[in-house]
Amino acid sequence: MKLIQFISALIIIAMPAYAQEAPQETAPALTEAQKRTVDQLIDKALEDDRAYDILESLTTEIGPRLGGSEAEARARNWGVAKLRRLGFKNVRIETFDLPAWSRISESAEIVSPFPQPLAITALGQSPSTPAGGVSAEVVRFQTLPELQAAPIEGFEDKIIFVDEPMARTQDGSGYGAGVQKRVLAAVEAEKRGAAAALIRSAGTDSHRMPHTGGMVRGGATLGPAPAAALSNPDADQLARAMERADGPVTVRLDIQTEWRESAQSGNVIGEIPGETDELIVIGGHLDSWDNGTGAIDDGAGVAITVAAAKLVDELRGKPRRTIRVIMWGAEEVGLWGARAYAEQHADELDKHIIASESDFGAGEVWRFDTGFGPSAEGKVKPMADALRRLAIAPGFPVARGGPDVTPLREAGVPVATLYQSGTDYFDLHHTPDDTLDKVDPEKLKQNVAAWAAFIYMASEMDGDFGRLPVKGE
């Protein structure tokens, strides 16, 4: 169950339904004055470099901030100080507990017949190998389905290598299979009594930067096996070594990790109070993997949404609805912040009229997807029209809204996705290369403009965004 939840939360999918013609509106969903304000917000945003400054501050002054770590706690204090300095109201940390995983050391090498080091990284939540590592013959599978279809017997004490490559696409749709491989390879390995699992990184680059990312935590009885990702060039190398070797290829893998059963994380929250207590929830996640500095994943999302909310705050008068910005905690390690928030705010979920997270890097927004209730379909077109000058196309009438709003969406809260270009995202995602220099300041401004326009419209439009079906009902 947890596994499925985890996968479904992380997989970014393009839903198969296409936009229907919107029903006729009797009154315009945006007034002319509101349209002018949207344009002014966009103009201001395209000149405003506060998002980049926020991102530079977070990635430089905090750097990596793994969910549940001391660094993530420093990031929360940073977030509180930043929001207060910008004039957000009701700034607070809402804490929650979680078991916290961390990496101690990791190394791998081909032992024979072609001895040489391999660049690997342990997958998040991987258990340790025995001290000193395991040395074993490697068995290669071209894909995860090939491994899943393999017999249970015959792989005892082997190292299972899943060599499946990931497709580069603008919408990130290659990541679905990548996550499945990352999450399930170790489970399949454990089922077969293998010593460990190695996967080709779920990433699209050709640098020796293995991509980490969550797998699944083992229970007391069944694994998963220890698991690590090879960089793409190292996966190439291992596959070539197996082709060129006359006999078995032996690899030594040494991963040392640890769990603290009770650690703390938290969501950092700040608000632009509106005339009503209806809530627009936006944000990005504050935690990052431990190897980069979390610039594109997801410092950018934090910076974009904070800067966008601030621009709306600087308009004359209060927004109609309250804009709540959340810097979500412990996303990467299992959506802990998202689930804690939904629990902690269960009694006010009906006030959440729309929610969205920016968590797909710092590429330009190119598509506007919506997950509104049927009664609000007429709002899609005027919103999409207002975003068109930013080269944002109308998108699907089905959206996920971002990983951290999953529990809200499943509770019926409408969502939207300002879909960013992900063509290069998986070159950097979950690697040491997720650093500030990879962010284009102009694209960041385009994001801020799109978000400012979106939250302003969401705040001011008459009527709500309907409700989505509640999951399981």
Added chain:
Amino acid sequence: MKLIQFISALIIIAMPAYAQEAPQETAPALTEAQKRTVDQLIDKALEDDRAYDILESLTTEIGPRLGGSEAEARARNWGVAKLRRLGFKNVRIETFDLPAWSRISESAEIVSPFPQPLAITALGQSPSTPAGGVSAEVVRFQTLPELQAAPIEGFEDKIIFVDEPMARTQDGSGYGAGVQKRVLAAVEAEKRGAAAALIRSAGTDSHRMPHTGGMVRGGATLGPAPAAALSNPDADQLARAMERADGPVTVRLDIQTEWRESAQSGNVIGEIPGETDELIVIGGHLDSWDNGTGAIDDGAGVAITVAAAKLVDELRGKPRRTIRVIMWGAEEVGLWGARAYAEQHADELDKHIIASESDFGAGEVWRFDTGFGPSAEGKVKPMADALRRLAIAPGFPVARGGPDVTPLREAGVPVATLYQSGTDYFDLHHTPDDTLDKVDPEKLKQNVAAWAAFIYMASEMDGDFGRLPVKGE
């Protein structure tokens, strides 16, 4: 002296002299039949994938092969087997001894005020820090000259950070200043009693791949200080941290390295015997830095020159002159193979009529530079004309010929440089990313074609290439 020699050997410079009009020739330097053979060689080379196969074999089956290491010894055995299988004659290893440096471990982090790890690599020949590392305040210099001009006093026990960036150029001319920074920062640090030196990598990429490379070995009395390179993004990060910090920035640097006073290396030599004992010496260096697999530096040079010589071997009849292919040993760690060869072959240097090394990656050859004696100037134009169909431009009448032919050139042996495009070379050079996937097989073939044409012409043309002035005479 050693320092200067080391720098001069590594710096690639574009000499300031321009081509003079060649004196009138009375007879053509290439016959029509020879021109046809050149064209046939080029045609064959552009269809021949043996260079890529050799490169794949070396980088996969051996991988990294630091000068003086056990891996380099395996590479020599690989080289002997490869040359024999290809039918080269007089295949042998000519060994020599050297003191061998190696890396044990390396790490760095900002300790305060913004604790986080930094991606660094120890520079080759760096001494160790004290066990457990040194923690010290960082002092930043924008350039090496700025450090050189700084007072001797006032930097005791500090970490000196030289943040000079490197320019990207097609001819690699940005590397000169890069090498000076890499070699001299630690010397300047030691003079000032600093705890260590950190440099911005001598590299042009924006990945978290620090670039290693040789510095200078300390004597018994004066350092250098321990020294490491930060990746470009980490140098950015450290500079930003210093800007954003209210007080000093403290870094901990821990480099553990070791020296074996007597280790073995060797040059691997094979020949295509000619009708005469006049020698054309070509090759690439077999050793590589320990972090990548030495694909562009310099497996490519080995593969290109072996494949080119083999194509000439496959012509009907013997070449007029003997083609000697050398896989040079221990280049990166101080041109040990080059110096050993010049000493071991001192009594036959007059038979060396021309020498050249391929050691600038796997980019396409775009320029043909020559360092011929004055009597042979007339040969430049016909050779350049024959290379034109490969989009190779006539170049400078001054060439260095490659690092490992430096001692030959200084002893009077003429040289030529088939100058490769280096625009991207310093993205990968001396990093873990120097791997096979970075090599374009089509560009490799263009190199083989250029080299096959060059050595064929050098072998068959009437008359020699003159002599260069002997250094120091």
